[in-house]
Amino acid sequence: MFTRRKIEQLLAASMYEPLSSEEAAWLERQLGRYPEYRAMQSDFRRMVGAIPAAAPEFSGDLLPAVRAAILEGPRPSAAPAWGRGLAGAFAGVCVVLLAAYVGLNAAETARPTFEAAGSVTPMQRSLAEAERLAAEKDFTAIALLREALARTPDAPEAGAAQLLLARLEFEHGERYAEAHEALNTLRTQYWDTWAAHPECAAQFALLDDARAEDFAPLYALDRARRSGSFDALEGLAAQYPGRLLAAAAIDAMREVAGGLDSPGSAFRAAALETVRARCTNPITIAQIDMQLGELYWKGLNDSERARSFFCNAQRSGHLVVAQAATDALKVLGACPPVAP
Amino acid sequence: MDRHTQDDTTLALAWKGGDLAAYEELVRRYQGRVYAVAYRMTGNREDALDVTQEALIKAYSRIEAWQPTGGFLSWLLRLTSNQAIDHLRRRKRRRQEPLDEAFVPATEGAAVEPSTPDVAQSVRAREIDERVRAALPVLSPAQRTVFVLRHYEGLQLAEIAEQMNCTVGSVKVHLFRALKKLRSELKDLHL
Numbered sequence: 001m002f003t004r005r006k007i008e009q010l011l012a013a014s015m016y017e018p019l020s021s022e023e024a025a026w027l028e029r030q031l032g033r034y035p036e037y038r039a040m041q042s043d044f045r046r047m048v049g050a051i052p053a054a055a056p057e058f059s060g061d062l063l064p065a066v067r068a069a070i071l072e073g074p075r076p077s078a079a080p081a082w083g084r085g086l087a088g089a090f091a092g093v094c095v096v097l098l099a100a101y102v103g104l105n106a107a108e109t110a111r112p113t114f115e116a117a118g119s120v121t122p123m124q125r126s127l128a129e130a131e132r133l134a135a136e137k138d139f140t141a142i143a144l145l146r147e148a149l150a151r152t153p154d155a156p157e158a159g160a161a162q163l164l165l166a167r168l169e170f171e172h173g174e175r176y177a178e179a180h181e182a183l184n185t186l187r188t189q190y191w192d193t194w195a196a197h198p199e200c201a202a203q204f205a206l207l208d209d210a211r212a213e214d215f216a217p218l219y220a221l222d223r224a225r226r227s228g229s230f231d232a233l234e235g236l237a238a239q240y241p242g243r244l245l246a247a248a249a250i251d252a253m254r255e256v257a258g259g260l261d262s263p264g265s266a267f268r269a270a271a272l273e274t275v276r277a278r279c280t281n282p283i284t285i286a287q288i289d290m291q292l293g294e295l296y297w298k299g300l301n302d303s304e305r306a307r308s309f310f311c312n313a314q315r316s317g318h319l320v321v322a323q324a325a326t327d328a329l330k331v332l333g334a335c336p337p338v339a340p
Numbered sequence: 341m342d343r344h345t346q347d348d349t350t351l352a353l354a355w356k357g358g359d360l361a362a363y364e365e366l367v368r369r370y371q372g373r374v375y376a377v378a379y380r381m382t383g384n385r386e387d388a389l390d391v392t393q394e395a396l397i398k399a400y401s402r403i404e405a406w407q408p409t410g411g412f413l414s415w416l417l418r419l420t421s422n423q424a425i426d427h428l429r430r431r432k433r434r435r436q437e438p439l440d441e442a443f444v445p446a447t448e449g450a451a452v453e454p455s456t457p458d459v460a461q462s463v464r465a466r467e468i469d470e471r472v473r474a475a476l477p478v479l480s481p482a483q484r485t486v487f488v489l490r491h492y493e494g495l496q497l498a499e500i501a502e503q504m505n506c507t508v509g510s511v512k513v514h515l516f517r518a519l520k521k522l523r524s525e526l527k528d529l530h531l
Contacts, residue, residue: 012519055492066367069393198357
């Protein structure tokens with residue numbers, strides 16, 4: 001029974017991939033003993049060789065239809081840009097969270113290309129004026145943009161106007177509901193602009209994460225950041241474990257701790273370890289361990305170090321964090337036993 | 341940032357991190373391959389297009405399930421084959437479903453024999469292709485998936501095993517049984 005099964009496995013595999021010399025020799029011996037398998041080998045070879053493998057012709061582009069379906073349908077429960085899953089709170093999205101939280105960089109805002117002098121459209125005029133006001137932190141720009149978008153929502157620069165509106169609503173600091181709405185409009189009606197600014201997705205994810213509580217966690221984060229209190233931020237991270245808000249709080253802790261603010265996994269890891277050394281709350285420490293695990297694993301290719309951090313997180317006892325650590329360890333391998 | 345030069349893993353990681361432009365680049369890059377698997381699994385163009393779109397949308401929401409330790413394309417094609425199987429179950433297709441018209445041989449019903457060896461070879465290849473497409477529904481979903489991914493898409497058996505979350509031995513067993521059934525279905529072709 002076992003022999004026949006092995007013959008069949010090797011016979012099938014040999015049609016497409018080379019066998020080792022031992023396997024090939026073993027199979028050849030068995031084919032000598034079982035002529036029905038020898039006949040099968042011959043038939044399989046002819047058949048596999050005769051079945052055309054050419055790909056069916058595909059001309060066209062399904063991307064517009066896919067894009068439309070994604071926008072129209074219910075938002076996926078594990079949407080990558082919005083990080084609802086635990087992985088979103090711990091993985092690479094953290095990198096952009098602080099940038100998203102403090103607001104979109106003015107330099108990133110799409111600049112409209114104006115027609116030749118003398119043919120400026122109303123939208124272009126409104127956008128230029130709004131940008132001037134925004135540079136002076138004058139939030140009357142918000143009303144100006146809303147009017148312009150209501151008038152000509154299909155203007156070529158409407159996406160840029162919507163993007164600026166979303167940024168201003170967010171930076172205003174007390175209009176998170178409006179910011180959420182503005183970003184949602186950008187996402188559903190100005191896809192090209194949305195897709196060109198991935199920080200929008202991160203910002204939207206953060207807002208969405210706090211929406212169920214009327215954005216109260218984000219306002220708490222605001223206060224903690226303004227106070228510059230490491231302890232307050234640590235407390236917030238512990239209060240909302242596994243959520244994007246916690247990741248944003250940890251990012252803010254890195255700022256307060258004076259951690260290096262340079263790009264690259266090595267710098268981020270060093271900054272996080274500085275923050276970790278200063279923390280006292282075990283739930284916050286466990287979340288930082290998860291972030292460090294992800295950085296060492298996917299950013300620095302150091303599986304051993306990554307596993308060590310995931311094991312710490314798994315042992316934290318906090319259900320949400322421990323489960324995320326367990327998922328990561330399924331790939332990296334189980335933790336060594338703890339010495340008594 | 342020139343997405344066209346970035347490798348799959350880089351793009352998929354960016355997509356996981358929220359970069360939707362990376363997702364779009366991967367769609368442009370592989371929608372043809374996804375369609376090919378969908379076509380082989382369903383046997384007709386209309387269902388294949390539906391499955392392709394469904395698979396790409398599902399991939400969008402399931403990217404968190406992909407790990408960089410595994411190949412992105414093999415993950416995507418496996419997701420596609422699953423989607424095709426689900427699609428067929430929902431449509432409750434019968435084995436006797438008519439073949440896709442686009443692949444009816446040009447010489448079907450013609451009274452004149454093909455005039456050159458190349459044409460004869462082409463006609464023969466199309467005949468075999470149609471018969472295989474008609475025979476694939478005889479295979480179990482696992483057998484069909486393994487055969488399509490190995491024979492048509494060229495995935496290694498180890499890759500297929502990883503995506504199907506089973507041992508390489510099991511994949512080989514599925515492949516053997518697929519080949520054996522196809523051998524039976526195609527024996528009148530005298531290959």
